[in-house]
Amino acid sequence: MKKTILLTFLVLTQTIVGQILKPGFDKEEYIETLKINHRTHFDLEKWDSIAIITEPEKYSFEYRSPRVAFDNLWDLWINKEKPVALISIRGSILTEASFLANLYAAMVPAQGEIQLDTNFLFRYKLADNPKAAVQVGWFIAMAYLSRTIEPKIDSLYQAGYKDFIITGHSQGGGIGFMLTAYLQHLKKDHKLPQDIWFKTYCSAGPKPGNLFFAYDYENITRGGWAFNVVNAADWVPDVPFSVQTVNDFTNVNPFSHARKMIKKQKFPNNLVLKHVYNQLSKPGIRAQKNYQKYLGKMVSRAVEKQMSNYKAPEYYKSNYFVRTGNTIVLYPDEEYYRQFDNSPDNTNIWMHHFTDAYMFLIERYK
Secondary structure (H helix, E strand, C coil): CHHHHHHHHHHHHHHHHCCCCCCCCCHHHHHHHHHHHHHHCCCHHHHHHCCCCCCCCCEEEEEECCCECCCECEEEEEECCCCEEEEEECCCCCCHHHHHHHHCCCEEECEEEEEEECCEEEEEECCCCCCCEEEHHHHHHHHHHHHHHHHHHHHHHHCCCCEEEEEEECHHHHHHHHHHHHHHHHHHCCCCCCCCEEEEEEECCCCCECHHHHHHHHHHCCCCCEEEEEECCCCHHHCCCCECCHHHCCCCCCCCCHHHHHHCCCCCHHHHHHHHHHHHHHHHHHHHHHHHHHHHHHHHHHHHHHCCCCCCCCCECCECCECCCEEEEECCCHHHHHHCCCCCCCCCCCCCCCHHHHHHHHCCCC
C-alpha cells in the first residue's frame, strides 16, 4: 500500500514538473546501469551469490521477460525516487544460441519488413536513409524483444512514466543501439507519444551497422541522449569485422564514375589506371562477398535450426561496420594494468570486457 502511494505521488510530481531525465553523460547514472547490466546476465535465482558488483542503489527490479530468439531477454527496473523506468538488455551468455547472434554478422536494411516466424511479420524503421544497414543477428534479437518492450512502455506511460533509460552491456549494447533507433523513429513518426523520453547507455557495445546507420543514429539522439561507454583495452567494441569498398560511399563520390573517367584517358594511361583501380577495389569487394557468404548464408543455416520458421532475408551488400554514437572512452592506466593483465600471453580474452573491469575504470573516470 505504501509503495503504491509513493509511486502515485512520484507520477503526479512528474506530471507537474515535466521531463526528468537530462541530456549529457552522467557518471552516476551509468554506474547504476552497469550494476543492473551485471545482474541481467544471470538467472534470477543466482542473484544472491553475485558479489563482484554491488546492488543498484536507486532502482528496484520489477520484471523479467521470457527468453526469445538467441536466448535474449530484458529486465525492467524502476527508480525508487523518481518515475523513471530502466530497460536492461542481456548481452552474450555461455550458450550456443547466444553466440550465434554475434556470428550472424551479415547486414540487413535499417528499414523495411522481415518475416521472422509464421505469425511474426516485423515492420520497422531504424533509420531514414535507405542506404543504412545493421547487423542481422542483433536486429532479430531486438525485433523479438520489442514484442514485450513496447507493451510495457505503453502501460508504464499510461501510469505516468515518460522517462526511460535503455541499457545493455556487450551484445546487449549492440541490441541497445537498434532498440533506441527503433523507438526514436516510432516517436519521430508519431507512433509513440511526443512527451516520452529515451536516454541510452550502451556499455562495451560493438559496431551495430554501417556509416549511414551511424549518421542517422547520431542525428536522432543528438544533444546528449545516447552514449556508448568502452574500455580502450576491450576488443569487443571493435567487432564485427569491417570491410569498406567503393560501394560504401555516399551517392556523390569520385569512385562511382571512376571507370568512365579512366576510359577517357589516352592509351596506355587508361590501361595502367584500370589495372591500378582493379587492384585496389576488387580485393575489398571480394572480401565483402566472402564475409556475407560465411557470416550470412552459412550461419543462417544454424539460425534456421534455432528458429525453425525463420527464413533468411535478402542481405544488404555491405560489411562496412563502424563505431556508432557518442563514445565515452575509459582509458586504462598503470594501476588498471596491475590488476588486469594485458600481456599477449593472457588467454582470458574477456578480462577487459567484463563489468568488473568497466566498474574499476568508471569509478576513476573524471
